[in-house]
Amino acid sequence: MNTYTYPKNDEMLQRASKVIPAGVYGHLGPAEGCFIPISAYPKFCDHAKGAYFWDLDGNRFIDYMCAYGPNILGYCDDDVDAAAKAQMDVANCTTSPSYKMVEFAELLTDTVSMADWAFFAKNGGDVTTLAMLTARAATGKKKIIFVKGYYHGVAQWTQRADAPWVLKGEVENNLMVDFNDIAGLKKIIEENKDDIACFISTPYMHGNFVDNVLPADGYWQAVRKLCTDNGIVLIIDDVRCGFRLDVAGSDHYYGFEADMLCLCKGIANGYNVSALCGKDFLKPVVSSITYTGSYWMSAVPFAAGIASINKMKALGGGAKHLELGRRVCDGVAKAAKENGVNLSISGEPCMFYMIIKDDDSLLLHQEWIAEVVKRGVFMTNHHNHFTNLALSDEDINYTAEVADEAFKVMTKNHPEIYKK
Ligand SMILES: Cc1ncc(COP(=O)(O)O)c(C=O)c1O
Structure with a gap:
């Protein structure tokens, strides 16, 4: 899989920081600590539809943050x-x-x-x-x-x-x-x-x-x-x-x-x-x-x-959200297990929360999430995620594939923890 780069996003953040406190303030911006390292994340949206948004560089993301919740049916329904x-x-x-x-x-x-x-x-x-x-x-x-x-x-x-x-x-x-x-x-x-x-x-x-x-x-x-x-x-x-x-x-x-x-x-x-x-x-x-x-x-x-x-x-309301969430969590949990990573998934499946438990610092978790995001699946480090009803089977399968590849990259970088 190719990994994303964000030159136009970064340029816009420079412009933003001159006229807007923190560039993007609050939980949608890099200052709040959900997006670490910030180089792995897009900063600005260009357009959105269904389960996806596209950033200023034209990168497409399956969005598991859903604007921190409001995207419940799919963007631009x-x-x-x-x-x-x-x-x-x-x-x-x-x-x-x-x-x-x-x-x-x-x-x-x-x-x-x-x-x-x-x-x-x-x-x-x-x-x-x-x-x-x-x-x-x-x-x-x-x-x-x-x-x-x-x-x-x-x-x-x-x-x-x-x-x-x-x-x-x-x-x-x-x-x-x-x-x-x-x-x-x-x-x-x-x-x-x-x-x-x-x-x-x-x-x-x-x-x-x-x-x-x-x-x-x-x-x-x-x-x-x-x-x-x-x-x-x-x-x-x-x-x-x-x-x-x-x-x-x-x-x-x-x-x-x-x-x-x-x-x-x-x-x-x-x-x-x-x-x-x-x-x-x-x-x-x-x-x-x-x-x-x-x-x-x-x-x-x-x-x-x-x-x-x-x-x-x-469309089936909460029950549908719970079912979609369960399937996303199952795919990610399977990938974690196959890669020998101790991933804890907690909360309700439609708002699943994840922590890699193999170190206390949460740095491994941040590294893994960064690799996930750069492959087109938008998640954050230290916040629960959200489902939306536009998520397709293909999106859910792709999420599991991305999680798997990102685990492989992260574990390879840490032979001191993930000995073969
Ligand atoms: C549980 C809970 N209560 C209240 C709020 C505040 O909502 P708002 O940011 O729309 O004022 C939030 C926002 O994330 C929330 O998650």
Whole structure:
């Protein structure tokens, strides 16, 4: 297999770094640490379709990052884009919101099992913040229980206390517990009785740099009971998993019901809309909070969301994602075994997380991923991956072939570890 080079990408990064902080800031850019060594990665997209994107040098990638989640059906899906274009022709950002907002809320509340209402915004962080505000307003309490290693966006209340830009007061009510630790949760509740507004968690632990952890049997049912018994609002941050496990919500998938469910990446195939779904008892409270944004009621993403959800359901929804993910993981795991590499694959298969366990530094893992990327399969080092419904059998087979060749290159470079 030929390996890619990126001269036009690199030139564009030089231009970008003169006018944009970090060139490309945040998790889509080289500064965040997901793309190491950065020489192995493309930096800019030219165009995208289905399971692929093409970079500025014309290199094609089977994309297992899916824009970090939003590409759930396949890039530039014909049906979703047609619905968005039709809406664009009649109205988008208007003074009175389009009736499409109502249709979208009706579809979401019919689709998501726990949802009695839906409140729309743009990004995941908009709705995790609204969920936290709603819980505080509903309970009159301040404290928030987080799961260690959490990520719920970048708002002040979600940040680490030692960050120089964070005010102490913003995070002094944050409590931490380990995922799956019911005894720890009971202790925190006991110690902070009458002060806790909410428990916020992702449906399973999909953190970075560690094997991802699924809920233990009975975990979520025990959490649900503890929250109900103690007047604690249960918020599930389904921004990342939402609709990849189950269009009825990841709480439904794991057999319990959240009080509020935060959705974003999976709901409109890349069009910018997020949703906070909630139970009836919280509707008057959320209605009373001053919370809005200039583009939050734009109609084009609503029309795209309706088309996307209907297509997701028609194509088999979460079950299809899980099946595709399982096949990708099986192919990569087989290649690892045949090359004598101890590769751990964890989390749900539609959001699989990988670590090579043959060294503690994670450098072997980075070397292997770099060889994979240079052969046209886009993965990152220290983050979970994502499936999309445009992945073909051929793509999945090619992924396994690339993984195999990349293992061969990496192991050959390390005879000290991989003795024949
Ligand atoms: C679990 C989770 N919550 C919240 C967010 C924040 O979403 P956004 O970046 O759209 O604000 C993310 C983003 O990756 C996420 O993965």
